Amino acid sequence: MATLLTIGDAAKASGLTxxxxxxxxxxxxxxxPARTDAGYRLYNSQQVQQLSFIHQARQLGFSLHEIQSLLQLWQNPQRESRVVKQLAEQHLADIARKIAELQNMQQLLQQLADSCSADSSPHCAILAALAPQAAD
Known part of the structure; x- marks a missing residue:
């Protein structure tokens, strides 16, 4: 008989909460999962493997929708590896876009911080730049 794990043990085994x-x-x-008469969840080894797979995919930043697709591909022995690669490359492109956005935000915020005189005057170049401009 296969070993069944409680949710706590499945969490430890998979790295999830x-x-x-x-x-x-x-x-x-x-x-x-199956449940005991008392209602406790019991996970089999296949489910624990799926949980570990989900955990690894989340660590790489895949969305739940993307993980669903990856799980289906993982469980399909007739899959084509090119489809998996396409998913991964699309995710890489998304990551590159996000990195570029973050770098742009960093640069703009650095410019604002550099424009701050950081003295005792009430004028703040950072707040002035963030405030909406009044219409004339």
Whole structure:
């Protein structure tokens, strides 16, 4: 007989929290587990593997929708690796876009911080730049 794990043990084995496991069940990423007569969840080894897979994919920043697609591909022995690569490359492009946005934000905020005189006067170049301009 296969070993079944409680949600706490499944959390430890997968690197997730029990709260996140329940969330992934509710979102449909993970099939509802068996339950004891007392209502405790029991996870089989396949479900724990799925949880570890989900955890790794989340660590890489994949969305729940993307993880659903990756799980389907992972579980399909007839999959084509090019589809998996396309998903990964799209995610890489998204990450590159976000990095560029963050770098732009950093540069703008640095310019604002550099324009601050940081003295005892009430005038603040940072606040002035953030405030909406009054219409004439």
């Amino acid at each position: 029990a709260k996140m496991i329940r969330h992934y069940e509710q979102s449909g990423l993970l099939q509802k």
